[in-house]
Amino acid sequence: MALGHAEADRITVRQLLSAPVLHAGALLGGQAGLDMPVTGVQIAPRVRESFPIRPGVILVLDGDRMSTDTYFLDLALRWAADAGAAMVLVTSPSLEIRLSPRRLASRLSLPLVEVDADLLTIADELRNLISEPERNLSRLIVSAVAGMSRIGRRETPAAVLSVIDAVLDAASCLVGIDGAVVAGPALERPLSRQERIPVSTYHVADHRARAVHPIALAGSELPSFWLVTEKHAPTAFWREAAATILEIASRYLVAGLMSERLSQERDARFRLGVLNAIIASEGAEPALLHQIGVTGWKVEGWCTAVHVKLTGDGDELRVLARTESLQTALAKFGIIGALIERADGWTFWTFADREPSTSALVDFTRRMRRAMSTFAEGYEDMRLATGVGRPAYGIAGLRRSLSEAQQAATLAQAAGGASVVHNIDELGVERILLGWYSSAESAEIAEVMLRPITENDSDGSLLRTLEVYLDSESSPTITADLLGLHRNTVMNRLARIRELLLIDLDEADQRLAIQLACRTVKIGR
Structure with a gap:
């Protein structure tokens, strides 16, 4: 069994029972708990009183104790089940384990296993197996850092993406501020606006996982790029590895992306300067x-x-x-x-x-x-x-x-x-209206006229409804169609607008004045 594979998840009881260290062991009860993940190993002390047991551990009992305390195993099973242990392992029992603890283990869905082995030796071997995913993660991090450290300063983000793909056995890309892929393969499902946020995210859809890590080029900025890596049917270990590797990769990308942006901004400023010189x-x-x-x-x-x-x-x-x-x-x-x-x-x-x-x-x-x-x-x-x-x-x-x-x-x-x-x-x-639209005085008048709406319109829906309504020959039906709303919603908004502005939208001069104000404010936005 290849528990050391980079795709290993948190090891379960079932996997451990198939490993060489427990191959000679016997499962006596608790088959329903075989898929319980294992977090560690704990050796039971030689006392009869209750003792702290960590969740997810294999509780290892010395089998010699069975000859002097036949009911201790029952107590240990109950204590282990209450604490959320993953398994109870009895080493080299001196007596055959009775039927009652076997039935109790099954009732508690807590695997009970016996094995003929030295207590300290098998506990140490089990610890090595259980810690294998953590060691794998460390190896992946070292591989990622080594691969990225060999990337030259002038190499493109594609080189970083290839390291991520090789280490995580995944498909990765770099997404820009508008959600378009700027490096790497195209995404089958584009990165949505909800995923382009300042924190790392992880989603699974149709058995395909997507890990996303934001990249901000300056401490005070919001992200302008996102690293994305995807894999079909990944494990929980892959999720942890992906989060760590993407964070490391983002640090390697920042310097190159910042240099590229500064170059673009420098060239853009030069072109704009020449344009302004032509105009002036x-x-x-x-x-x-x-x-x-x-x-x-x-x-x-x-x-x-x-x-x-x-x-x-x-x-x-x-x-x-x-x-x-x-x-x-x-x-x-x-x-x-x-x-x-x-x-x-x-x-x-x-x-x-x-x-x-x-x-x-x-x-x-x-x-x-x-x-x-x-x-x-x-x-x-x-x-x-x-x-x-x-x-x-x-x-x-x-x-x-x-x-x-x-x-x-x-x-x-x-x-x-x-x-x-x-x-x-x-x-x-x-063109007659150009002077009105371009005038600072007109903009001030328009702002004052529409202030009763703008001060009571946090999401801009009332002003947008008014603009479309006036541009649609004052037709609520056309307005509703253009805004994708029910006609009653438009009518309710118009009633609210009339109430706020204290004007008659059916009067031509007042309607024209408000329409000009709306267009002037729109230009200023």
């Missing part, structure tokens, strides 16, 4: 042209700017993490441009040697809508407002196109929706 410049200064040359951006031609604003579930780290996904979505629809990360989204422009035709611009906007919709589908609770400027020539023209794209994105954000793309040339009367 009044001409093609030599220093600016040099910076543009370093980035490899093309500007001496026709540039069409795009401004993407990320709202809802987004921050600077998520912008960095999602850049590659956005680039992929754009490329899928033939849109090529160098993405520049901002704190709240991205900016880029496409380049052409000749001025794009009207039909080409219409097609570009259509492809942008498909690309942004595809990108948005990959993330929960993400909302995108995208603006497209007019094509213009050179750096001066690029500045105008960038400004137009930002204006169009502001109007797209006011429109709401998971992914809205506005081309500045498609906007007519909406």
Whole structure:
């Protein structure tokens, strides 16, 4: 029997009885307790009084005592059962063990075993067998540390994952802040938002276990990565080993991941600095042209700017993490441009040697809508407002196109929706509202108008209901469909909104004022 295998769980009585040390032993009763896990060995003292017995132990009795105290075995069985012992073992009994203790052992579901062996020798051999899982864990930890210590500083997380897989006989991967796998094989069941938390977790579904360990790159930060390892039909020992090995592996990963993030942030800051210089410049200064040359951006031609604003579930780290996904979505629809990360989204422009035709611009906007919709589908609770400027020539023209794209994105954000793309040339009367949406004074007025709701709307459900209701031509039915609610729920919320705002939503001017306020507040969020 291979009790030393790395997959050994806490050893049970049944396993011990099949080991060589007890192979010659005889099970006299208590068969129902054979699957009881064993925690240790305890030798009974040579006294008749009750004594402390540890839970889960094998209580070893000296068989010579049976000749002078025939009822001591019955007492020991009762004491052992009350204490939660795993087994009673009698060594070299001088008399045949009577029928009554055998029946008592069966009634107590406490295995009773006799063996012809020296008491101290067999106790020592049993202790070695029982402690084998702990020694295995120590060996696994040593193997993991040795394997990871051989990984070079420039090697990818894949090298760490391969060590984890080899030590735990599992499949492991590294998951990023959005739940996407950034290294290792794809997960059959994606890592849910509920699993992406700051503490280690362990779940079993369909006999497949998943151990998850969070990785925070700085002490004050929430985790931005999670180590995940999975195995089919694991043991409790594997769970303990996985938790320890993942914690060790996370320490090896932090330095490399932090270095990679700092590099990404440094490059992003440089690109953003060049973009800001383009926006602020009044001409093609030599220093600016040099910076543009370093980035490899093309500007001496026709540039069409795009401004993407990320709202809802987004921050600077998520912008960095999602850049590659956005680039992929754009490329899928033939849109090529160098993405520049901002704190709240991205900016880029496409380049052409000749001025794009009207039909080409219409097609570009259509492809942008498909690309942004595809990108948005990959993330929960993400909302995108995208603006497209007019094509213009050179750096001066690029500045105008960038400004137009930002204006169009502001109007797209006011429109709401998971992914809205506005081309500045498609906007007519909406541009009249741009001054209102962009004004600090308007934002203050809107905040005051909606304060009775925001102060009584901890989860934002009332404000969201009001926004959708006003954008749905004041239809409770459409609002309910868009929000996935029952119509009565919407009606109850609207009644509460009317009560808080003290306005008449059926009066056109008041309804328009509140709708503008809602859109202004939405842009500010």
